[in-house]
Amino acid sequence: MSLARVVASAWRENLLFSVLLELTYRCNLDCFFCYNDLGLRGEPLSREQYLRLLADLREMEVMNLTLSGGEPLAHPDFLALGARARELGFVVRIKSNGHALRGELARRVRDEVDPFLIEVSLHGATAATHDRQTRVPGSFERLLANLRELRELGLRVKLNSTLTRWNEGEIEGMFALADSLGLPLQVDPEVTPRDDGGREPLQVAPSPEGVLRLFRLQFARGRAAEEGRPEVRVARGGDDGTVPTPVHKHCGAGSSGIAIDPFGNVYPCVQWRRPVGNLHEKGIGEIWRGSAGLAEVRGLTVQVKERIGAEGPGSHLLNFCPGSAAAHAGSSLELYPAAVQRREILEQVMVEEEKRTLLPVVR
Amino acid sequence: MSFGAGFLRHPDLFPARRAGEPWGDRAVALDVAGGPYLLSGLAATQEEALRRRFGPLCGTAEAGGTATRVFRAPAADFLPIDTRGWEYTLDLDPAPDALRVAGLRLMARLDWTPALAGALWTPETAGEEWASVCENYLRLLTAHRLLEEGGALLHSAGVSDGESAWLLLGPSGAGKTTASRLCLAGGGTVLSDDLNAVLFGEGGARLRKLPFTGDLGERAGGGPRSVPLRAVLRLAQGEEEGLRPLSPAAALASLVAAAPFVNRDPFRREALLAVLERLARAVPAWEVTFSREGRLWAILQSIPP
Amino acid sequence: MIAITPATVLQRRSDVRYRRIEGEAVVLRQSAAEVLVLNEVGASVLELADGELSVGEWIDALAGEYDGDSASLARDVLAFAAELAEAGLLEPVAGGPEP
Numbered sequence: 001m002s003l004a005r006v007v008a009s010a011w012r013e014n015l016l017f018s019v020l021l022e023l024t025y026r027c028n029l030d031c032f033f034c035y036n037d038l039g040l041r042g043e044p045l046s047r048e049q050y051l052r053l054l055a056d057l058r059e060m061e062v063m064n065l066t067l068s069g070g071e072p073l074a075h076p077d078f079l080a081l082g083a084r085a086r087e088l089g090f091v092v093r094i095k096s097n098g099h100a101l102r103g104e105l106a107r108r109v110r111d112e113v114d115p116f117l118i119e120v121s122l123h124g125a126t127a128a129t130h131d132r133q134t135r136v137p138g139s140f141e142r143l144l145a146n147l148r149e150l151r152e153l154g155l156r157v158k159l160n161s162t163l164t165r166w167n168e169g170e171i172e173g174m175f176a177l178a179d180s181l182g183l184p185l186q187v188d189p190e191v192t193p194r195d196d197g198g199r200e201p202l203q204v205a206p207s208p209e210g211v212l213r214l215f216r217l218q219f220a221r222g223r224a225a226e227e228g229r230p231e232v233r234v235a236r237g238g239d240d241g242t243v244p245t246p247v248h249k250h251c252g253a254g255s256s257g258i259a260i261d262p263f264g265n266v267y268p269c270v271q272w273r274r275p276v277g278n279l280h281e282k283g284i285g286e287i288w289r290g291s292a293g294l295a296e297v298r299g300l301t302v303q304v305k306e307r308i309g310a311e312g313p314g315s316h317l318l319n320f321c322p323g324s325a326a327a328h329a330g331s332s333l334e335l336y337p338a339a340v341q342r343r344e345i346l347e348q349v350m351v352e353e354e355k356r357t358l359l360p361v362v363r
Numbered sequence: 364m365s366f367g368a369g370f371l372r373h374p375d376l377f378p379a380r381r382a383g384e385p386w387g388d389r390a391v392a393l394d395v396a397g398g399p400y401l402l403s404g405l406a407a408t409q410e411e412a413l414r415r416r417f418g419p420l421c422g423t424a425e426a427g428g429t430a431t432r433v434f435r436a437p438a439a440d441f442l443p444i445d446t447r448g449w450e451y452t453l454d455l456d457p458a459p460d461a462l463r464v465a466g467l468r469l470m471a472r473l474d475w476t477p478a479l480a481g482a483l484w485t486p487e488t489a490g491e492e493w494a495s496v497c498e499n500y501l502r503l504l505t506a507h508r509l510l511e512e513g514g515a516l517l518h519s520a521g522v523s524d525g526e527s528a529w530l531l532l533g534p535s536g537a538g539k540t541t542a543s544r545l546c547l548a549g550g551g552t553v554l555s556d557d558l559n560a561v562l563f564g565e566g567g568a569r570l571r572k573l574p575f576t577g578d579l580g581e582r583a584g585g586g587p588r589s590v591p592l593r594a595v596l597r598l599a600q601g602e603e604e605g606l607r608p609l610s611p612a613a614a615l616a617s618l619v620a621a622a623p624f625v626n627r628d629p630f631r632r633e634a635l636l637a638v639l640e641r642l643a644r645a646v647p648a649w650e651v652t653f654s655r656e657g658r659l660w661a662i663l664q665s666i667p668p
Numbered sequence: 669m670i671a672i673t674p675a676t677v678l679q680r681r682s683d684v685r686y687r688r689i690e691g692e693a694v695v696l697r698q699s700a701a702e703v704l705v706l707n708e709v710g711a712s713v714l715e716l717a718d719g720e721l722s723v724g725e726w727i728d729a730l731a732g733e734y735d736g737d738s739a740s741l742a743r744d745v746l747a748f749a750a751e752l753a754e755a756g757l758l759e760p761v762a763g764g765p766e767p
Contacts, residue, residue, distance in 0.1 A: 003703050006689050015689060026383035026434065026484075028376050036382070044384040044435070063687040063694060070383075074376045076437030091685045091696050100375035116685070116698045136379050137458075156701070262384055 010256035018064035023075035033201035042263025068095040082113030125173025168210025250304035254297035272323030367465035381482035383434030390424035396560035397508030399428035408489035436484035514562035521554035533598035549660025614648030679719030
């Protein structure tokens with residue numbers, strides 16, 4: 001029995017498993033490439049509406065709840081909603097910039113929310129680079145101090161980073177920093193357009209050389225570590241998930257996962273900004289079961305699977321995201337440059353890796 | 364005390380960008396010196412309260428002017444403050460291209476990116492409480508916009524005979540309101556007994572009426588909108604009434620002391636000094652000693668143009 | 669190895685999160701970042717471990733749901749309870765009967 005099989009089952013049967021809530025677009029940092037659509041209007045969900053949503057999601061057996069934003073801690077009901085989520089048995093992840101996660105607030109998060117994981121953004125190995133991206137002087141030093149405090153509090157933290165033209169030159173330093181903090185670092189090699197279609201973030205998209213450098217480094221680190229430092233280890237024998245489970249969809253967007261913005265708009269996932277319903281009009285159960293938009297998205301993920309499969313072996317190297325495709329090209333089925341580039345660069349690195357293993361080993 | 368600690372429960376969560384959840388989709392444009400000032404993201408009750416307070420100065424929003432987006436903030440974000448006997452202050456945190464502001468039931472920021480734009484977060488949605496928050500923010504915004512226009516916002520009484528104006532300077536308690544009343548009684552009009560705008564136009568320095576008043580009412584009605592400035596006067600109270608000329612340096616010192624918000628901003632102080640120096644050289648300055656039962660208005664009129 | 673008898677009262681540890689998916693249970697032990705998938709009996713055992721009912725009472729509750737002889741059900745439940753306790757998902761309730 002493996003998690004992979006359960007996930008495949010969820011995709012197939014449209015069983016909602018993971019929900020991401022963008023609680024507010026208010027933020028105490030001002031990252032240059034932030035994807036939030038700050039021009040969005042609407043009636044924010046009330047506390048009562050959020051509590052009802054949590055109850056509904058519990059009934060639907062949703063397991064994963066990610067609290068995001070903007071900065072989720074800036075939402076007036078963050079602690080109350082987090083505490084209720086804990087009571088209801090959700091696996092709570094918090095996506096925070098970490099800037100305010102210290103002192104009493106950090107303690108309250110641990111004691112009242114008890115999250116599974118806090119995902120914090122790191123933008124560079126130096127204050128100059130990190131603060132350049134966050135546009136808040138002092139944010140780097142503050143982050144480091146807060147990370148130490150979070151570790152002392154016993155909170156589980158993971159570092160997330162997006163590779164950009166500004167930080168691609170210090171990627172080794174970023175991994176070294178993460179290692180020194182004893183934290184895993186996950187680096188996304190792609191910058192995406194803003195959710196309103198704005199392309200300014202792409203100005204800092206990493207160079208091909210930067211992406212190559214990242215992949216080489218990740219391969220080298222993978223080799224160096226006997227076992228990786230995965231976020232989740234799958235335990236217990238039987239099927240350990242290494243045998244691929246057949247799936248007919250490209251991903252779980254709209255099939256096992258959704259995202260919800262502060263105004264109650266429901267999306268197939270945080271990256272695919274096509275609204276499929278609104279919680280001011282209908283409950284989540286009704287939207288999940290009856291939304292025409294969701295039905296269409298589920299059909300599209302099947303088409304995406306076929307479309308990408310047609311790219312032949314190595315198609316998985318595209319790391320294709322239909323939501324990104326829709327943002328880049330207007331169509332969820334169209335290959336976008338970052339995906340094509342990613343495959344090319346990965347293929348190059350894999351060839352280098354092969355050559356490495358063919359070298360004679362001195363015994 | 365670090366920025367915001369006196370007003371905010373979570374200074375760490377102070378917004379770094381002009382974003383959040385608006386109260387509504389209404390907007391007003393205020394026709395005030397340095398404006399128009401466009402306030403958007405308002406609830407209907409907020410729009411109503413502004414129209415009541417600012418009257419004909421409130422117009423419908425059009426393109427142009429300085430934009431401020433208004434957002435929700437929970438009441439719990441603000442520490443309870445005993446306002447009895449408390450003198451209103453704002454906590455300011457200036458930076459080269461930005462200004463953070465914390466105050467009673469308000470958080471705000473001004474950003475020069477590169478054009479000036481603002482944002483205001485408040486839990487107040489109606490009535491006097493909201494109008495006060497808004498006015499306190501507007502005073503600050505106006506001070507910065509006037510500076511951009513080569514002018515200044517000054518704590519002062521502005522009095523006029525319809526053809527020219529006198530600017531009366533003095534800190535709290537110096538007698539600006541008393542002086543205003545005396546001038547009114549003498550037949551003059553009062554532009555404002557608390558805050559006035561100085562701008563340079565053709566023909567020199569002019570005093571412009573602002574809808575921000577102290578103890579003397581009337582925000583929007585009566586009197587000329589903009590009048591040539593005839594003299595700058597530092598107020599002093601005493602029994603022996605009279606005038607004493609002030610050197611430009613002494614005038615400058617009084618003017619700087621009278622320029623709220625900007626005078627404690629190291630990144631904009633140079634620009635302020637340039638404006639006020641120009642004013643000190645352009646307009647004669649005096650110190651006027653007046654008594655509460657005296658002839659202040661006549662004394663002002665006696666100053667040669 | 670914790671000795672589990674029908675008199676033992678067990679509860680889920682505070683860092684356990686789980687959901688029923690098509691009869692099975694996906695279980696996350698937060699403190700170890702470990703995910704397990706349990707079959708129906710295991711999932712039912714996990715759900716019954718509310719700190720109130722004893723293992724024996726679980727066996728009674730499940731007897732109505734599953735075909736097959738009660739002896740092998742009892743064996744399975746006891747074995748699962750022990751395994752889940754060993755895996756750090758369940759713990760004896762303080763003040764309960766000694767295991």
